Amino acid sequence: xxxxxxxxxxxxxxxxxxxxxxxxxxxxxxxxxxxxxxxxxxxxxxxxxxxxxxxxxxxxxxxxxxxxxxxxxxxxxxxxxxxxxxxxxxxxxxxxxxxxxxxxxxxxxxxxxxxxxxxxxxxxxxxxxxxxxxxxxxxxxxxxxxxxxxxxxxxxxxxxxxxxxxxxxxxxxxxxxxxxxxxxxxxxxxxxxxxxxxxxxxxxxxxxxxxxxxxxxxxxxxxxxxxxxxxxxxxxxxxxxxxxxxxxxxxxxxx
Amino acid sequence: xxxxxxxxxxxxxxxxxxxxxxxxxxxxxxxxxxxxxxxxxxxxxxxxxxxxxxxxxxxxxxxxxxxxxxxxxxxxxxxxxxxxxxxxxxxxxxxxxxxxxxxxxxxxxxxxxxxxxxxxxxxxxxxxxxxxxxxxxxxxxxxxxxxxxxxxxxxxxxxxxxxxxxxxxxxxxxxxxxxxxxxxxxxxxxxxxxxxxxxxxxxxxxxxxxxxxxxxxxxxxxxxxxxxxxxxxxxxxxxxxxxxxxxxxxxxxxx
Numbered sequence: 165x166x167x168x169x170x171x172x173x174x175x176x177x178x179x180x181x182x183x184x185x186x187x188x189x190x191x192x193x194x195x196x197x198x199x200x201x202x203x204x205x206x207x208x209x210x211x212x213x214x215x216x217x218x219x220x221x222x223x224x225x226x227x228x229x230x231x232x233x234x235x236x237x238x239x240x241x242x243x244x245x246x247x248x249x250x251x252x253x254x255x256x257x258x259x260x261x262x263x264x265x266x267x268x269x270x271x272x273x274x275x276x277x278x279x280x281x282x283x284x285x286x287x288x289x290x291x292x293x294x295x296x297x298x299x300x301x302x303x304x305x306x307x308x309x310x311x312x313x314x315x316x317x318x319x320x321x322x323x324x325x326x327x328x329x330x331x332x333x334x335x336x337x338x339x340x341x342x343x344x345x346x347x348x349x350x351x352x353x354x355x356x357x358x359x360x361x362x363x364x365x366x367x368x369x370x371x372x373x374x375x376x377x378x379x380x381x382x383x384x385x386x387x388x389x390x391x392x393x394x395x396x397x398x399x400x401x402x403x404x405x406x407x408x409x410x411x412x413x414x415x416x417x418x419x
Numbered sequence: 420x421x422x423x424x425x426x427x428x429x430x431x432x433x434x435x436x437x438x439x440x441x442x443x444x445x446x447x448x449x450x451x452x453x454x455x456x457x458x459x460x461x462x463x464x465x466x467x468x469x470x471x472x473x474x475x476x477x478x479x480x481x482x483x484x485x486x487x488x489x490x491x492x493x494x495x496x497x498x499x500x501x502x503x504x505x506x507x508x509x510x511x512x513x514x515x516x517x518x519x520x521x522x523x524x525x526x527x528x529x530x531x532x533x534x535x536x537x538x539x540x541x542x543x544x545x546x547x548x549x550x551x552x553x554x555x556x557x558x559x560x561x562x563x564x565x566x567x568x569x570x571x572x573x574x575x576x577x578x579x580x581x582x583x584x585x586x587x588x589x590x591x592x593x594x595x596x597x598x599x600x601x602x603x604x605x606x607x608x609x610x611x612x613x614x615x616x617x618x619x620x621x622x623x624x625x626x627x628x629x630x631x632x633x634x635x636x637x638x639x640x641x642x643x644x645x646x647x648x649x650x651x652x653x654x655x656x657x658x659x660x661x662x663x664x665x666x667x668x669x670x671x672x673x674x
Binding site (some may be wrong): 212385 | 437438439440441442443444445446447449450451452453454456457462463464465466467469471475497498500501530533535537538540556559571572630632
């Protein structure tokens with residue numbers, strides 16, 4: 165982990181859930197986490213989706229937490245038998261699970277003492293973990309080492325993320341701008357785009373083609389850490405596209 | 420890989436693209452592939468998303484193809500400099516890339532000979548690979564070993580999947596045929612297509628609109644288990660489209 169804002173800070177997302185791998189549920193957490201991390205200057209470098217099998221979760225988590233500055237998991241922290249994320253995280257870190265008194269108190273206040281065994285499951289946190297607040301519904305998530313364990317329900321996950329950002333070290337905010345080309349395909353855009361990309365290795369230049377009855381073209385997204393260099397590269401790219409005979413080039417608002 | 424339908428057949432998905440990890444694009448291919456594999460009796464066991472970096476793609480692909488019966492990749496097969504999936508797959512398999520004459524011929528026919536270097540990039544296939552048809556737009560994908568390399572654009576990816584299922588072992592074998600409609604949009608195709616689909620619930624009928632400089636229309640892909648019923652449904656569909664006043668309807672080759 166880095167204290168210096170010039171150093172790249174990385175993260176991985178680990179999505180836990182058979183419902184994603186069966187195609188029953190459309191994941192949106194990856195995109196939301198990616199956007200959240202980008203704002204905090206952290207690069208999401210990899211994502212994995214695994215099933216509700218302890219050995220799979222442990223193996224993926226240990227691979228990812230060794231390699232990246234942070235890992236954010238989603239899913240598997242509910243009250244049912246297939247919610248085994250806390251167990252798997254404890255195994256991965258080689259520690260025990262213990263009932264967290266703060267979560268028990270929260271749940272007691274909320275459910276007026278009706279602490280069923282299923283609900284008590286949700287109070288278990290690996291030894292050494294700290295809580296991640298849940299502003300939405302249900303018990304908190306937790307953090308242990310460089311791993312954040314969040315809910316799978318998107319609305320709850322997004323709420324928990326708000327208690328993640330302040331713990332992320334060293335990131336630098338990334339800025340981005342978009343240049344849209346109308347009426348030209350990637351085949352003609354590629355050469356000028358590549359020339360500009362090669363001249364600015366610190367920048368990320370991506371081409372995202374669109375087509376439909378309304379027309380076709382490509383959105384060229386430029387991303388980097390230095391706003392001044394970014395502005396320069398936008399100008400260079402527009403000039404290069406224009407010089408290549410591509411007429412309909414405009415900068416557009418970033419999404 | 421299994422020949423017996425009672426044995427579990429597994430697959431992994433490898434999503435390649437900075438646009439997913441940056442949060443700019445919401446992936447939907449994982450869900451679509453999961454559902455498609457489920458219909459074919461194949462379990463999606465894991466998914467990974469990696470950036471447009473060759474070493475990352477190679478490492479993930481080699482890990483997944485060794486572990487699961489099949490790997491399906493999406494993204495990174497377009498004409499721009501950041502489209503490096505073919506290169507990475509060739510490295511993973513330790514083979515060279517070569518220009519595929521069939522793809523070159525397809526592209527020459529479509530673009531009337533305007534084979535820019537960027538377009539020629541899309542004709543490169545690792546030695547030993549076979550093509551995966553693209554009923555939508557642009558060049559085909561390919562298969563090598565137990566790996567299918569498909570486009571990232573969801574509409575094109577779904578079309579390419581139609582040429583994947585019949586190659587999957589151990590699952591339920593399906594046959595497919597394609598009817599192409601030229602010069603009519605989905606708005607007029609939808610009603611006769613739906614009528615035929617409702618009359619044959621055991622069949623899968625998908626519509627894959629295409630549009631571009633060369634014209635527009637839709638490829639209607641029919642899939643099922645029974646070749647005799649499939650032949651019947653092709654005839655019924657052509658008759659229904661013709662009766663609806665759609666003139667330019669032809670059956671086209673499908674693997």
